[in-house]
Amino acid sequence: MGRPPTVVYVEPVGLERNPFMRVSAEGTKSISPSRVPVSGCFLSWLVKASATLPISNMESSQPQQQQGPKKRGRKPKPKDEKEQLQQQQSAGKMKEGKKAQQPSVDEKYTQWKSLVPVLYDWLANHNLVWPSLSCRWGPQLEQATYKNRQRLYLSEQARPFRFMSWLLDASTDGSVPNTLVIANCEVVKPRVAAAEHISQFNEEARSPFVKKYKTLIHPGEVNRIRELPQNSKIVATHTDSPDVLIWDVEAQPNRHAVLGATLSRPDLILTGHQDNAEFALAMCPTEPYVISGGKDKSVVLWSIQDHISGGSIVKQNKPGEVNDKTAEGPSVGPRGIFCGHEDTVEDVAFCPSSAQEFCSVGDDSCLILWDARIGTGPTIKVEKAHDADLHCVDWNPHDDNLILTGSADNTVRMFDRRNLTSNGVGSPIYKFEGHRAAVLCVQWSPDKSSVFGSSAEDGLLNIWDYDKV
Numbered sequence: 001m002g003r004p005p006t007v008v009y010v011e012p013v014g015l016e017r018n019p020f021m022r023v024s025a026e027g028t029k030s031i032s033p034s035r036v037p038v039s040g041c042f043l044s045w046l047v048k049a050s051a052t053l054p055i056s057n058m059e060s061s062q063p064q065q066q067q068g069p070k071k072r073g074r075k076p077k078p079k080d081e082k083e084q085l086q087q088q089q090s091a092g093k094m095k096e097g098k099k100a101q102q103p104s105v106d107e108k109y110t111q112w113k114s115l116v117p118v119l120y121d122w123l124a125n126h127n128l129v130w131p132s133l134s135c136r137w138g139p140q141l142e143q144a145t146y147k148n149r150q151r152l153y154l155s156e157q158a159r160p161f162r163f164m165s166w167l168l169d170a171s172t173d174g175s176v177p178n179t180l181v182i183a184n185c186e187v188v189k190p191r192v193a194a195a196e197h198i199s200q201f202n203e204e205a206r207s208p209f210v211k212k213y214k215t216l217i218h219p220g221e222v223n224r225i226r227e228l229p230q231n232s233k234i235v236a237t238h239t240d241s242p243d244v245l246i247w248d249v250e251a252q253p254n255r256h257a258v259l260g261a262t263l264s265r266p267d268l269i270l271t272g273h274q275d276n277a278e279f280a281l282a283m284c285p286t287e288p289y290v291i292s293g294g295k296d297k298s299v300v301l302w303s304i305q306d307h308i309s310g311g312s313i314v315k316q317n318k319p320g321e322v323n324d325k326t327a328e329g330p331s332v333g334p335r336g337i338f339c340g341h342e343d344t345v346e347d348v349a350f351c352p353s354s355a356q357e358f359c360s361v362g363d364d365s366c367l368i369l370w371d372a373r374i375g376t377g378p379t380i381k382v383e384k385a386h387d388a389d390l391h392c393v394d395w396n397p398h399d400d401n402l403i404l405t406g407s408a409d410n411t412v413r414m415f416d417r418r419n420l421t422s423n424g425v426g427s428p429i430y431k432f433e434g435h436r437a438a439v440l441c442v443q444w445s446p447d448k449s450s451v452f453g454s455s456a457e458d459g460l461l462n463i464w465d466y467d468k469v
Contacts, residue, residue: 105459116198121190123198126207130156130176136225139232141184146192152185152210153235155222158257179257180216180225180237180264182249185209214254216247216264224281228288231308236290238281242273244292246304248313267313272300272334280348280360285397287355289335293345299338299360301372307332340368340378349395349403361390361405367426369417385426386413392441398449406439412454414466430469434462 116123138151158176186209220239228234233250246268255264270290277294284290290302307313307330343363351357356372357379367385368378386407396402403415405428412435413428421427437457445451450467 113201113203116201120198122188122192123201124185124188124207124209125201125203125205126210127204128154128156130158133157134222134225136227138182138227138235147186147188150185150187151213151232152183153225153227154181154183155179155218155225156181156257157221176259177257177261177263178218178221179255180218180222180235180247181212182214182216183210183212185211214249214252215257216249216252217255217257217261219245219263219266223278226281226283226290228283229285230288234288234304234308234313236270236281236283238278238292240276240278242271242275242277242294242296244270244277244281244290244302246270246290246313251312268304268307269331270300270302270304270334271331272302272337273298280345282348282350282358284350284355285352286350289350289355291348291350291358291360293341293348293360293362295344297339297341297343297345297362299341299345299348299358299368299370300334301336301338301358302332303335304332336372336376338370338372338376338378340370340381341366343389346390347392349393351395351400352397353400359393359395359403361385361393363389365390365407367393367403367405367415367420369420380417380420382415382420382426383424385415385428386411388438391439394442394444394452396444396449397446398444404442404444404452406442406454406456408438410435410437410439410456412439412442412464430466432462432464434464435460 132154135152135154138153140148140150142149156179158178188209218237218239220241222237222239224238226236228236233248235247235249237245237247239245245266247264248267251267252264255261270292273292273294273296275294275296277292277296277300280291280293280299282291288303288305288308290304291299292302293299304313338360341360341362341364345360345362348358348360351359357370358372359367359369361367365384365386365388367382367390369380369382371379385405386409388408390405390407392404392406394404396404401416401418403417404412405415406412410433412432413426414430414432415426416429419427419429432454435454435456435458439454439456442454443452445453448465451463451465453461453463455461
């Protein structure tokens, strides 16, 4: 069996202590970027990174000086078949030797684990019973001298208890419900944690720094969690359905994830998609707006302004209206439906300074910018932003011109919206090549404009700083 599902919190060590360090399960090498092995989803800046971070491995997309013409030489003499066969056999043996020398995944993890006290100022590990498909920082709740207390949202994806089916009635499937967990996490400040503490980290243990505050029984898997910046009590979730679910986490009752537990009822249900919308979800930093993307190839915009009063969601039932939908929470129709993608929309992001501007990426390899004031068609459509499907996008909160994208082509790219295309295709200002599998998430640091993180199917979380180019 593999390692148990865990949530890992890390603080990378600053450049002044470990220059050019790459943090990975392979150990420490003098290359970049900084890497952190992760289990499950990308952690959204669980601990604020140090002010100075390792230099990233970036490839500028600016045109380079052309090299001179290749020197011409004689063609090599043809070799006889026996000599060619001997060379092929020796090459095969060399490849087998290299494969034998490469450590396994567990060996790489063990190497990384042994280096934890050297690599990080602080690390905490919290073992989960079930896999987590999404986790997200909430607001900071309290500041203290040596540590801060911060809200943390995470999900647990339950699996059926097939071996307990004989205990259950035939009408039940024997499943533990999916849950949305609201927790409080104590984040130790840099240079405070003792090396002895982080050297004793155990991936099978539960961290004393993570304390569960409340559990909601979620209808379906929690694929994405987003919090409303203007109101820390309101959270949106995506599951395998066309709807977006809105939760007032303070008003929701605490539930216990037991067999046969009834589902928690969302406070609002946002409708408008014609097919499942599973991942693309964002909340506006300036207004109570929500955007979502889905398999119907559309981006849908909602406003929940009219449903918030005094910091809480107010259920506004029409006189005499009683039905199942109203009992579960009022439904809210879209403010606009934006069409321009030719395949599934995988991720969306708001412009940090405007509630009317946002962007989206999808499986059509396109990055699209939208402006709700102009209409429901694309403002700018960047064809071939990557060489494969796009999985993620994020807009720099410190600089409205910079947008990050991640793709199945294993790269992260940075675009300047003042100059997005060249000869009809995407023209990024930088390409970041450090992953060995599809990039699933990118996110800018909330504290430093040049720093961002990326995570991928290779199990690594990379920290980059483009100022170091």
